[in-house]
Amino acid sequence: MEEILELKELLLKGDIKGSLAIVEELEEMSRDDIINNIRSHGIILLLYLIKQQAENRTTRSWDVSIRNSVREVRRKNKRRKAGGYYLNQDELLKTLEEAYLNAIDQASLEVEEGRYDSRELKQKVNQEAILHQGLNLILSDEDS
Numbered sequence: 001m002e003e004i005l006e007l008k009e010l011l012l013k014g015d016i017k018g019s020l021a022i023v024e025e026l027e028e029m030s031r032d033d034i035i036n037n038i039r040s041h042g043i044i045l046l047l048y049l050i051k052q053q054a055e056n057r058t059t060r061s062w063d064v065s066i067r068n069s070v071r072e073v074r075r076k077n078k079r080r081k082a083g084g085y086y087l088n089q090d091e092l093l094k095t096l097e098e099a100y101l102n103a104i105d106q107a108s109l110e111v112e113e114g115r116y117d118s119r120e121l122k123q124k125v126n127q128e129a130i131l132h133q134g135l136n137l138i139l140s141d142e143d144s
Helices: 002-013 016-055 060-077 089-113 118-124 127-139
Strands: none
Touching: 002 016, 016 060, 016 089, 016 118, 016 127, 060 127, 089 118, 089 127
């Protein structure tokens, strides 16, 4: 809110350069918020993909959580008015990579009722395969 008031003040003064700097800062803050939201849904997505791989099974509940997470990532990533996407494929993968440690930590509490700590669970699952599976689900055209 501070930024908007400052922007208004700069515009009233006719300070276009200062106003543009504030607009760029607001754009960056908005993008960061979107990326954080995508990362949060990515953690949930990866958590259930890790559980599936580690336990070599799935449940309807896990499948629904995966589908819901994929939908939310897609929805948050889509630019409504401008069209296109906030994050391209490489940026989505990087965001999932950043989310992976959080997902492993959470999964270590849930896989086989907390049998493995996060270090042991990392050894049990294939990180690269999980990340690519998550990315492929997000990028696929089918309605998850």
